[in-house]
Amino acid sequence: MAKILDGIRIIDFTxxxxxxxxxxxxxxFGAEVIKVEDPKxxxxxxxxxxxxxxKGSAYHAxxxxxxxxxxxxxxxxxxxxxxxKLIETADVVCDxxxxxxxxxxxxxxxxxCKVNPGIIYASNTGFGKTGPLSNTAGCDIASEALCGxxxxxxxPDGEPTAHGSRIADQFGGVFFxxxxxxxxxxxxxxxxxxxxxxxxxxxxxxxxxxxxxxxxMCGITMHREGNGSRAIAPYDTFEVKDGIxxxxxxxxxxxxxxxxxxxxxDIADDPKYSTNELRGENYYGENGxxxxxxSKFENMTKWEIEKMLRPYNIPSGPGFTVPEAxxxxxxxxxxxxxxxxxxALGKIKMPGVPIKISGISDTDINSAPLLGEDTEDLLKQAxxxxxxxxxxxxxxxxxxxxxxx
Amino acid sequence: MRPLEGIxxxxxxxxxxxxxxxxxxxxxxxRVIKVERAVDGEQSRYWTPYTEDEQSGYFALYNxxxxxxxxDLSEPEGKEIIKKLFAEVDVVLENFKYxxxxxxxxxxEVAKEINPExxxxxxxxxxxxxxxxxxxxxxxxxxCMCGFMEMTGYPxxxxxxxxxxxxxxxxxxxxxxxxxxxxYDKKRTGKGRRLDVAMLDTMFATIEDAILSYSxxxxxxxxxxxxxxxxxxxxxxxxxxxxxxxxxxxxxxMWPDFCKxxxxxxxxxxxxxxxxxxxxxxxxxxxxxxxxxxxxxxxDDMLEKFQKNNIPAAPILLPLKTMEHPQMLARDMVIEIDDxxxxxxxxxxxxxxxxxTPCIVKKSSPKLGESTYDILTSLGYSDDVIKKYIEEEIVSxxx
Numbered sequence: 001m002a003k004i005l006d007g008i009r010i011i012d013f014t015x016x017x018x019x020x021x022x023x024x025x026x027x028x029f030g031a032e033v034i035k036v037e038d039p040k041x042x043x044x045x046x047x048x049x050x051x052x053x054x055k056g057s058a059y060h061a062x063x064x065x066x067x068x069x070x071x072x073x074x075x076x077x078x079x080x081x082x083x084x085k086l087i088e089t090a091d092v093v094c095d096x097x098x099x100x101x102x103x104x105x106x107x108x109x110x111x112x113c114k115v116n117p118g119i120i121y122a123s124n125t126g127f128g129k130t131g132p133l134s135n136t137a138g139c140d141i142a143s144e145a146l147c148g149x150x151x152x153x154x155x156p157d158g159e160p161t162a163h164g165s166r167i168a169d170q171f172g173g174v175f176f177x178x179x180x181x182x183x184x185x186x187x188x189x190x191x192x193x194x195x196x197x198x199x200x201x202x203x204x205x206x207x208x209x210x211x212x213x214x215x216x217m218c219g220i221t222m223h224r225e226g227n228g229s230r231a232i233a234p235y236d237t238f239e240v241k242d243g244i245x246x247x248x249x250x251x252x253x254x255x256x257x258x259x260x261x262x263x264x265x266d267i268a269d270d271p272k273y274s275t276n277e278l279r280g281e282n283y284y285g286e287n288g289x290x291x292x293x294x295s296k297f298e299n300m301t302k303w304e305i306e307k308m309l310r311p312y313n314i315p316s317g318p319g320f321t322v323p324e325a326x327x328x329x330x331x332x333x334x335x336x337x338x339x340x341x342x343x344a345l346g347k348i349k350m351p352g353v354p355i356k357i358s359g360i361s362d363t364d365i366n367s368a369p370l371l372g373e374d375t376e377d378l379l380k381q382a383x384x385x386x387x388x389x390x391x392x393x394x395x396x397x398x399x400x401x402x403x404x405x
Numbered sequence: 406m407r408p409l410e411g412i413x414x415x416x417x418x419x420x421x422x423x424x425x426x427x428x429x430x431x432x433x434x435x436r437v438i439k440v441e442r443a444v445d446g447e448q449s450r451y452w453t454p455y456t457e458d459e460q461s462g463y464f465a466l467y468n469x470x471x472x473x474x475x476x477d478l479s480e481p482e483g484k485e486i487i488k489k490l491f492a493e494v495d496v497v498l499e500n501f502k503y504x505x506x507x508x509x510x511x512x513x514e515v516a517k518e519i520n521p522e523x524x525x526x527x528x529x530x531x532x533x534x535x536x537x538x539x540x541x542x543x544x545x546x547x548x549c550m551c552g553f554m555e556m557t558g559y560p561x562x563x564x565x566x567x568x569x570x571x572x573x574x575x576x577x578x579x580x581x582x583x584x585x586x587x588x589y590d591k592k593r594t595g596k597g598r599r600l601d602v603a604m605l606d607t608m609f610a611t612i613e614d615a616i617l618s619y620s621x622x623x624x625x626x627x628x629x630x631x632x633x634x635x636x637x638x639x640x641x642x643x644x645x646x647x648x649x650x651x652x653x654x655x656x657x658x659m660w661p662d663f664c665k666x667x668x669x670x671x672x673x674x675x676x677x678x679x680x681x682x683x684x685x686x687x688x689x690x691x692x693x694x695x696x697x698x699x700x701x702x703x704x705d706d707m708l709e710k711f712q713k714n715n716i717p718a719a720p721i722l723l724p725l726k727t728m729e730h731p732q733m734l735a736r737d738m739v740i741e742i743d744d745x746x747x748x749x750x751x752x753x754x755x756x757x758x759x760x761x762t763p764c765i766v767k768k769s770s771p772k773l774g775e776s777t778y779d780i781l782t783s784l785g786y787s788d789d790v791i792k793k794y795i796e797e798e799i800v801s802x803x804x
Binding site for chain 2: 004005015016025029041045049050051052053058059061062063098126127128129130131132133135136137138139140141142143144145146147148149150151152153154155158159160161162163164165166167170171174175177178179181182183184185186188189190192194195196197198199201202203205206207208209210211212213214215216217218219220221224225226227229230231232235236237239243244245246247248250313315316317318319320321322323325326329330331333334336337345348349350351352354355356357358359360
């Protein structure tokens with residue numbers, strides 16, 4: 001089945017989560033992503049990252065699914081020449097190195113442009129390729145810390161807290177993928193490529209909701225509010241008998257229904273709780289609304305609570321454990337848990353494609369590559385003879401992994 | 406020129422997820438016509454912070470570069486205006502509850518009938534399919550259900566929600582990519598598409614650690630604070646004498662440099678710490694050593710040492726301070742906008758730095774109904790009809 005980015009070739013130098021997630025999404029939609037890996041360090045760091053077993057890493061199997069792998073030493077002149085040959089045939093070059101690294105290896109934008117003026121040269125780093133931190137490598141928590149996100153997350157009496165997923169890297173990755181598609185659209189109009197520079201800290205900074213407006217207009221940053229909300233009460237998460245559950249009651253009519261569902265007949269008309277604002281004021285503390293809800297919830301399971309609230313259409317949801325998510329009809333119906341036959345690990349379940357487009361398959365996903373498995377094929381395609389390939393292998397300019405399996 | 410110039414988006418979204426998506430489309434050059442309720446406007450016009458005359462900073466922040474058509478979608482004349490626009494736009498974007506656009510008589514089937522090349526994009530909590538599709542979603546419900554909250558917080562504390570409702574913004578961002586893909590495809594194939602992006606799907610896919618750990622080894626994992634003791638060490642937040650530093654290495658080659666930065670070269674080959682697997686195994690011991698050391702250090706000193714050794718590190722900043730950070734300023738990530746609703750204020754800049762097609766703020770957030778008159782005129786409505794519609798509150802224009 002045809003995919004949207006069929007025919008788009010990406011030479012991908014990104015390593016680790018940042019960048020790789022972006023190029024994974026592009027591979028999901030049909031781009032030929034050729035990951036350039038360094039054979040001396042064992043390739044992408046994700047190949048040896050948690051969760052793993054003796055056959056390989058599931059993290060790598062997921063983040064590099066559908067990509068190809070070529071092993072070239074970018075330090076050697078022969079390797080650099082080879083990389084330029086590849087860039088000549090490509091639409092996009094991606095990297096996640098600090099400023100100057102690609103230029104140092106003579107494979108920077110200016111070099112690439114000379115052999116391929118249409119090239120889109122896109123980077124995704126923690127802090128960006130300009131500015132005082134452009135020579136500093138980044139990581140997810142550093143981006144979350146710098147952009148203000150951590151300071152907004154956590155309980156009022158607790159510490160700033162990192163998100164449970166690498167969310168800044170995720171933002172950076174999706175913005176990165178978008179910027180590449182946008183640059184492809186622009187290339188069709190302009191007839192030329194360009195450079196694109198995306199920093200995860202910048203990306204995450206644009207998603208702090210009202211914080212930036214607060215800071216600018218009022219000179220303050222509102223304090224962390226835990227799992228509650230300034231604007232809505234109850235809006236909270238509860239630890240119940242077998243896990244956790246969130247619920248949100250915003251309008252007065254929802255409040256009436258919530259009271260009916262909960263059997264709160266005695267407080268449904270209590271003036272103390274008659275508006276959203278008052279419910280917020282009387283929420284925490286002894287004899288507060290939260291305490292009432294907790295005393296009802298704590299002896300119930302999340303599924304019992306969900307069953308109790310659902311007929312009243314109260315926004316609520318039980319926290320799925322991963323095994324429950326794998327069984328969840330909602331996620332499986334939407335192919336959000338897919339099984340991929342990985343070349344190293346065998347069958348492995350992983351997150352599906354989060355974008356659903358009519359007429360485009362979201363289950364046709366290939367394995368991540370073995371290290372260097374495409375080196376030989378790609379070099380032959382680029383016109384190198386068997387002898388030349390042998391010679392480069394011998395001088396460690398390239399590494400050829402196990403061939404087509 | 407900007408990358409998405411020439412693409413017109415009819416944007417019905419409200420609150421955060423959709424407007425964030427549409428703002429990025431508009432920043433990248435798309436013409437975005439924001440459709441708001443006549444007279445009252447969109448709900449986020451009433452969200453804090455406010456100016457003295459009760460204009461919303463939240464709205465100003467996330468609705469720049471958009472035009473505004475204020476129209477009553479429950480009236481036949483209002484629907485007629487929308488149907489005429491369906492014929493002219495490339496993309497329809499909406500984030501109503503499942504089925505709302507259909508109920509209004511302006512759903513995908515109607516739009517496709519009028520314009521077979523239309524890209525019709527829906528952001529919802531649970532998607533357009535599956536048994537939960539009709540459920541109402543709030544950010545906290547999704548963050549809980551997908552497993553994200555279980556993974557956020559400290560091992561001995563309760564699960565935590567994002568302080569910035571990332572379930573909303575991350576889903577809006579994912580839709581941004583979906584729309585770009587569909588627009589790129591349309592230019593080649595002329596095909597219209599139905600786009601379906603759900604908060605539960607996008608957020609579920611972010612907790613890959615937990616998913617893959619169970620998938621590969623049958624092990625269920627939970628939150629681990631700011632650290633990643635199963636995956637990589639050092640990677641944590643440490644308190645200094647006068648502040649806090651987030652620091653983490655991302656590859657083994659950084660370990661010797663980390664030891665150098667903290668002036669403890671003896672750790673490099675310590676049998677407890679010389680490989681990542683060993684450091685994960687001895688996480689508690691390692692953490693104790695680091696905490697003892699860091700609490701006696703000055704924040705700025707440590708940041709400088711980490712930077713000098715190319716170790717990823719940053720201070721934990723209040724958004725207020727982020728807006729003063731030299732890196733953010735150097736990258737034009739703080740810009741001043743003279744807004745039609747709130748006046749001059751400082752907003753975030755554009756996170757994508759294109760060398761040839763830079764994003765710009767061409768105009769501020771719109772006044773309610775700012776473009777109503779122009780749009781209706783361009784659709785062929787006469788002044789008399791427009792006047793009548795305004796009187797009947799079928800459409801509205803600024804006072």
